[in-house]
Amino acid sequence: MRRTIIALAAFVAVAAFLPAEVLVRERVLKKPETIQNIGFTKGTTVYFDESGRLQFASLGADQQVGGIRFAKRTSVYFDGSGRIDYVYLAADQQVLGVDVRKGTSVYFTKNGKLDYIMVAGDEEIGGLLCANGSKAGFYESGKLRYATLGKDQQVQGIPCAKGSIAGFYESGKLRHGILSDDSCVQGIMFAKGTYLLFYETGGIKSAYLVAPTEIMGITCANGPSASFYENGKLDWAVLANVSEVQGISCAKGSTIGFYNTGKLQYATLSYEQEIDGIACAKGAKAGFYQSGKLQFTTLAADQQVFGIPCAKGTVAGLYENGKLQYATLSSDREINSIPCAKGTKVDFYESGSLQNATLSKDHRIGNIDCPKGAVVGIRESGTLKYLISEGSKASFDENGNQRDIEKTAD
Secondary structure: OHHHHHHHHHHHHHHOOOOHHHHOOEEEOOOOEEEOOEEEOOOOEEEEOOOOOEEEEEOOOOEEEOOEEEOOOOEEEEOOOOOEEEEEOOOOEEEOOEEEOOOOEEEEOOOOOEEEEEOOOOEEEOOEEEOOOOEEEEOOOOOEEEEEEOOOEEEOOEEEOOOOEEEEOOOOOEEEEEEOOOEEEOOEEEOOOOEEEEOOOOOEEEEEEOOOEEEOOEEEOOEEEEEEOOOOOEEEEEEOOOEEEOOEEEOOOOEEEEOOOOOEEEEEEOOOEEEOOEEEOOOOEEEEOOOOOEEEEEEOOOEEEOOEEEOOOOEEEEOOOOOEEEEEEOOOEEEOOEEEOOOOEEEEOOOOOEEEEEEOOOEEEOOEEEOOOOEEEEOOOOOEEEEEEOOEEEEEOOOOOEEEEEEOOO
């Protein structure tokens, strides 16, 4: 008792020397009062920070704060600008159209809309049993954005796992979830634990696989391994094994891509193979048109493509009509009467005419003298379009008259 009296006396002695405003960090309102533009009822306990700004209030009666009615003893916390940051509910109630249980912490956005809640107990929100202590987020409209599931449960026909986060579009449609069991979803058998992302229309958008999975006749590797078009066709997939896809042998662990028609768009080759008469390199990517014709590939050897000597290890591109679009020369070659240099890229029009090249020697095109090593652009008619040499680019009209000149990078 004596120690208590001595301590109290010491506190009073120290307090006598402190500024009066420092001591008033908490008070109980004796009558209704407006504090920092917020009206509070009698019996409300208000708390202030070191700067004297309102920090939080424990309501003395049911009342509205920030346009929302809260129950007596609800704790309302404010940010530095005086807006509601979050509340700790003293009773079950609706908050902006959402039923929320007593003991739940409710957080708001800067413009006063519902942001998320910390779930108190296993709580049902929007028909979902949500896990105790987890976070459930909302759109500004009040629609559920995401929630952690309190048990294995069906969500719009998809069996979703306890403890996983289910996400939703603002329309209410399922956006993503993790499977609670081995499940057949849209005709594909996925293993338990697979993460699925959905389009708002309901189709599967992508899958993170936990085990090799057969999708449309292709065995996909575990991991982020499959993506789909909205029409349900496979967009791309990572292969679990060496696989033959539409006549092309594709490498294990590589990504293959498809058009939305289901036709192969690109693949990494598992071995050196001949496609459309061209020797294509092992381990390199090859692209295809929807017709199945080769679009580009890395060459497995020096070879002639439409009479053009193309270098091993370089990429050659083709038009859908099968004609060469671009290539790197394996030797000097005169093309359309233009001397083209070994080791440089040449481009062609779809007609087969030369579009641009690097000169292997001095050459006159029309009435223009072009030096060795210059890059020349040729019109499909055969006239000089531009000349790049010694850091400048000169452009010419159909008659060989110079139109302009500009600086270029080396």
